[in-house]
Amino acid sequence: MSRPPTPGGGADRSDLNGTLHHGSTIKFFKFSRNGTPAVTLDRNADLGALGDDYEEVDYNVEDILAMATHLGMDTEKDEDFLWIAAEAYDAEVPPPWKEFFDDSGEVYFHNTRTGDVSRDHPLDHYYRILYGIVRSMADKGLEVDVEAARKDAAMALPDQNMQEAIEESKEKIQQMAAHNSSAFAKYVPQPKTDLEYVVHDLQMALKRAEQERLEHERRVSELSAKVMSIQNKEGTPVNQDILNSLQARLSRIESAGLANGGSGAASAVSAGSVGGDVATRMARLELETNEANKEALRAHRERADAQAEAAAKIGALEADKAELERRIAQVQGSPAPPSSAPSPGGVSKASLAPLVSIRAKLRELGECARKAKEETSRQSRNFGSALSVHSCSDDPMAWAIQGLVKKLRSTSAAAQSAILEAEQKIGPVMAERRRLFNELLRAKGNIRVFCRVRPLNSQEGRVSCVDFPNEDRANRQISVAPQDKQQGGRSMPRKDFEFDRVFNEQSSQTLVYEESVKPLVQSALDGFNVCVFAYGQTGSGKTHTMEGPETDRGVTYRAIKELFDLASGECAVPGVVEYTFHLSMLEIYNEQIKDLLEDKTTVATKKLDIKMREDGLGVHVPGLTERPVATAEEVLHLLQVGSKNRSVGVTMMNEHSSRSHLVMMISCVNHNMSKQTSFTSKITFIDLAGSERVSKSCAEGDRLKEASFINKSLSALGDVIASLASAQTKSGSSHIPFRNSKLTYLLSDSLGNECKTMLFVNISPSVIHSHESLCSLMFAFRARNVNLSTSGAQLSNVKKLREVAELAKREQQRLGDNMKTKSQSFDKEKDALLQRISALQKENEEKSSAIQDLQSGKAFQPPPPSCPPPVTKPMRQHNARVDSDSSTKDLGQQLISLRETNKSLTDRVRQLREDKAKLQREIEKKDEQYREMSDKYRRVSSLQRANAAVSKLKVPRPKSRSSTIAK
Numbered sequence: 028m029s030r031p032p033t034p035g036g037g038a039d040r041s042d043l044n045g046t047l048h049h050g051s052t053i054k055f056f057k058f059s060r061n062g063t064p065a066v067t068l069d070r071n072a073d074l075g076a077l078g079d080d081y082e083e084v085d086y087n088v089e090d091i092l093a094m095a096t097h098l099g100m101d102t103e104k105d106e107d108f109l110w111i112a113a114e115a116y117d118a119e120v121p122p123p124w125k126e127f128f129d130d131s132g133e134v135y136f137h138n139t140r141t142g143d144v145s146r147d148h149p150l151d152h153y154y155r156i157l158y159g160i161v162r163s164m165a166d167k168g169l170e171v172d173v174e175a176a177r178k179d180a181a182m183a184l185p186d187q188n189m190q191e192a193i194e195e196s197k198e199k200i201q202q203m204a205a206h207n208s209s210a211f212a213k214y215v216p217q218p219k220t221d222l223e224y225v226v227h228d229l230q231m232a233l234k235r236a237e238q239e240r241l242e243h244e245r246r247v248s249e250l251s252a253k254v255m256s257i258q259n260k261e262g263t264p265v266n267q268d269i270l271n272s273l274q275a276r277l278s279r280i281e282s283a284g285l286a287n288g289g290s291g292a293a294s295a296v297s298a299g300s301v302g303g304d305v306a307t308r309m310a311r312l313e314l315e316t317n318e319a320n321k322e323a324l325r326a327h328r329e330r331a332d333a334q335a336e337a338a339a340k341i342g343a344l345e346a347d348k349a350e351l352e353r354r355i356a357q358v359q360g361s362p363a364p365p366s367s368a369p370s371p372g373g374v375s376k377a378s379l380a381p382l383v384s385i386r387a388k389l390r391e392l393g394e395c396a397r398k399a400k401e402e403t404s405r406q407s408r409n410f411g412s413a414l415s416v417h418s419c420s421d422d423p424m425a426w427a428i429q430g431l432v433k434k435l436r437s438t439s440a441a442a443q444s445a446i447l448e449a450e451q452k453i454g455p456v457m458a459e460r461r462r463l464f465n466e467l468l469r470a471k472g473n474i475r476v477f478c479r480v481r482p483l484n485s486q487e488g489r490v491s492c493v494d495f496p497n498e499d500r501a502n503r504q505i506s507v508a509p510q511d512k513q514q515g516g517r518s519m520p521r522k523d524f525e526f527d528r529v530f531n532e533q534s535s536q537t538l539v540y541e542e543s544v545k546p547l548v549q550s551a552l553d554g555f556n557v558c559v560f561a562y563g564q565t566g567s568g569k570t571h572t573m574e575g576p577e578t579d580r581g582v583t584y585r586a587i588k589e590l591f592d593l594a595s596g597e598c599a600v601p602g603v604v605e606y607t608f609h610l611s612m613l614e615i616y617n618e619q620i621k622d623l624l625e626d627k628t629t630v631a632t633k634k635l636d637i638k639m640r641e642d643g644l645g646v647h648v649p650g651l652t653e654r655p656v657a658t659a660e661e662v663l664h665l666l667q668v669g670s671k672n673r674s675v676g677v678t679m680m681n682e683h684s685s686r687s688h689l690v691m692m693i694s695c696v697n698h699n700m701s702k703q704t705s706f707t708s709k710i711t712f713i714d715l716a717g718s719e720r721v722s723k724s725c726a727e728g729d730r731l732k733e734a735s736f737i738n739k740s741l742s743a744l745g746d747v748i749a750s751l752a753s754a755q756t757k758s759g760s761s762h763i764p765f766r767n768s769k770l771t772y773l774l775s776d777s778l779g780n781e782c783k784t785m786l787f788v789n790i791s792p793s794v795i796h797s798h799e800s801l802c803s804l805m806f807a808f809r810a811r812n813v814n815l816s817t818s819g820a821q822l823s824n825v826k827k828l829r830e831v832a833e834l835a836k837r838e839q840q841r842l843g844d845n846m847k848t849k850s851q852s853f854d855k856e857k858d859a860l861l862q863r864i865s866a867l868q869k870e871n872e873e874k875s876s877a878i879q880d881l882q883s884g885k886a887f888q889p890p891p892p893s894c895p896p897p898v899t900k901p902m903r904q905h906n907a908r909v910d911s912d913s914s915t916k917d918l919g920q921q922l923i924s925l926r927e928t929n930k931s932l933t934d935r936v937r938q939l940r941e942d943k944a945k946l947q948r949e950i951e952k953k954d955e956q957y958r959e960m961s962d963k964y965r966r967v968s969s970l971q972r973a974n975a976a977v978s979k980l981k982v983p984r985p986k987s988r989s990s991t992i993a994k
């Protein structure tokens with residue numbers, strides 16, 4: 028084997044000339060320098076230094092020329108550089124590129140990382156640059172330095188892998204941003220989320236870094252060109268000083284580039300810092316997110332998934348970055364293995380500078396991402412305690428939502444504490460009001476009995492057996508004069524009864540309600556069970572009192588209205604105390620319970636019974652319909668439904684209704700929201716069956732059975748009340764026979780203790796019903812003497828209080844009478860004084876008119892003298908009384924002053940008259956003088972006229988003055 032030529036040396040043209048013919052081969056020398064493969068066709072090149080480490084290779088001329096043309100070489104002129112084409116021909120495909128062949132057998136290349144496809148070999152670009160550099164050297168007449176040309180070409184060539192990695196990173200970031208944008212856009216389309224800002228800032232920083240890198244490259248090539256031109260000028264060896272200074276400048280630029288990149292990244296961090304302006308943005312977001320809040324929370328899981336995906340992508344990105352860093356380190360630290368090195372020639376340290384710079388930037392970007400993540404986690408931790416389930420630590424929208432939720436919770440907590448505070452203030456006041464009100468009712472008696480007498484009807488005539496003693500005062504007494512029919516209708520002695528209130532025939536529905544049931548409605552809302560009964564014989568007015576006609580409703584309807592009004596008004600504290608109500612309606616007929624609110628089809632068949640509650644607190648009727656009611660109208664509607672159900676299967680409604688007990692129960696639940704407590708109370712209205720005695724109705728068969736059930740249950744009611752009375756007065760526990768009838772058992776939790784019971788005893792005033800009325804009054808009177816909550820001592824206290832109240836009332840009456848008498852005498856005195864005043868006024872007027880007459884010049888007419896009338900004793904007394912009266916004194920004073928005025932005026936008038944007379948006299952005197960003067964004047968005038976006439980008669984001869992005068 029001959030010695031190979033020195034690479035880059037002059038070509039052996041004699042050899043070359045003969046090998047360029049078509050179909051022939053061309054010889055190259057293939058060798059390796061510093062592990063880098065190289066090719067040359069110059070036999071004279073310095074191959075000796077390589078020893079035997081080279082080989083002579085033959086290439087097909089056609090192939091080489093085709094490659095040279097492909098690289099832009101001129102095959103005629105560039106014969107010396109065909110080794111570049113040979114190298115390009117031999118070049119292996121560098122990863123991540125791969126070589127493929129299409130259907131027509133044409134080669135093409137595919138970038139497995141970016142997916143790019145190209146017909147060009149990935150290293151063609153490098154060889155074109157290399158050719159450009161050597162060509163330029165040759166054109167300038169310089170000796171071609173192949174090594175230097177390779178370095179320059181490598182520097183000018185962007186690192187493919189890095190470029191791809193950057194592209195890929197960009198793409199991933201964009202994908203991530205797009206994904207996040209679309210995920211966030213669901214909740215808040217504008218403005219961008221913080222993560223989007225971060226991504227955007229990262230992209231911008233990356234872009235800036237890329238621009239800086241390009242700029243840096245541009246400046247490096249500029250400087251390289253300068254170096255070359257200096258080399259050109261100075262020749263070889265190159266002026267080392269200039270080169271050194273340029274090299275130093277280059278390093279400075281590079282380091283400045285790094286610094287700038289760093290600050291750019293830092294600014295990206297600051298710009299991308301999500302914590303700084305989250306609060307401001309949150310405020311802006313607050314309005315928009317308010318509406319989206321619920322939906323956003325619901326979709327939170329979906330968002331968390333999106334974040335997990337984003338996090339995974341970031342992870343992948345970071346893995347890629349680490350991989351890149353590893354590769355860079357590999358390139359820097361050790362030469363690439365020959366198999367993986369795609370290009371001939373080594374990679375200098377200077378050529379790696381841009382990579383170092385990018386690597387630094389990547390590190391900074393990583394740092395930036397880490398900081399953003401840290402900030403996110405910090406904020407997330409803040410919210411974590413509020414919403415531990417929301418583990419979306421790097422979701423700014425979640426922060427905003429969680430912040431709002433937190434704010435709402437704190438507002439809600441504040442509201443809650445305000446409510447509690449209000450409740451704490453209101454609670455004791457309400458409790459005190461409840462206590463006082465209950466005390467008042469207790470003082471009046473927990474069982475109160477009212478008697479109502481209906482008007483006589485047309486069949487009953489006009490004779491009433493009922494009387495109301497002291498009706499105008501207490502309205503509490505009633506007297507009945509029963510007739511003994513067995514004695515031929517002879518009147519029996521009158522019986523007097525006293526009740527809490529007696530309503531006569533004229534008492535209106537309103538009055539009855541106001542003075543009886545009304546206070547108990549409040550008590551029901553305060554937690555006490557209330558029972559209102561109507562007792563009396565058939566036709567005595569029970570239903571009228573309880574239900575009443577549509578045009579004039581009874582106590583039940585009015586109480587229901589009041590109940591709902593109070594529950595939604597005075598008694599309610601919105602958000603703290605609220606009420607709910609349930610209505611049940613049943614009928615007890617022949618000791619059987621019938622649900623009146625049940626569906627029509629089952630109402631007749633359903634069997635109901637009364638059971639003790641499991642907790643032992645009271646009784647209930649399992650299966651009884653309880654309808655929730657929210658308004659009085661709803662209750663009234665259901666009452667009508669119940670009334671209709673009552674008549675199902677009944678031929679004579681009125682008769683049926685009078686033979687059964689109608690029970691209507693409203694349960695009231697008081698909810699205390701802040702304390703999370705509740706208590707239930709009941710208000711029950713019972714329209715009892717007719718109380719007439721069986722013997723009277725002469726009933727038999729079914730009627731007898733009905734009547735016996737009625738009597739039994741009514742007497743059971745009486746017994747229960749009597750037992751309660753006895754138990755209370757004895758202050759001991761005794762058996763109360765609640766279970767003796769369905770009615771008493773059902774009402775067992777509404778009678779006794781603190782329960783309020785009200786009984787209307789309705790009677791007819793007719794003498795025909797006098798005996799039944801008497802029985803009803805006896806029943807009611809027995810009940811009235813029982814106070815279900817008061818002991819014997821308290822009973823006597825109440826009695827005393829009643830007596831004191833009675834005394835007070837009488838005293839009031841007495842005082843009223845006194846006042847009346849005093850008022851009458853006062854009126855008389857007042858009249859007398861008024862008369863006196865009017866007389867004085869008249870006198871004054873007369874005097875005033877007289878004065879006016881005087882002033883207007885009329886003759887003053889003094890009053891005719893009169894003798895004073897003789898003073899009698901009554902007159903003297905009257906005058907003395909009048910004089911002692913202060914108003915009379917005032918008038919006297921006025922009169923005196925008027926008299927004085929009158930006197931002075933009279934004097935003045937007299938003076939004026941005298942003055943007038945004096946003036947009159949003077950006028951008369953003047954008139955006299957005037958008359959005298961006038962006479963004199965007249966005489967002189969007539970003398971003058973006579974003299975003139977005489978003068979006319981003596982005209983012809985002039986006369987001397989003296990003679991005329993003498994004549």
Ligand SMILES: Nc1ncnc2c1ncn2[C@@H]1O[C@H](COP(=O)(O)OP(=O)(O)OP(=O)(O)O)[C@@H](O)[C@H]1O
Pocket residue numbers: 480481482532563564565566567568569570571572681684685716717789
């Ligand atoms: N205070 C009153 N003023 C005017 N009319 C009355 C009054 N009380 C009752 N009435 C009339 O007397 C009649 C009988 O009254 P009501 O039906 O209320 O008696 P009752 O006791 O309910 O009878 P029953 O036991 O049969 O149901 C009715 O026509 C009613 O309008």
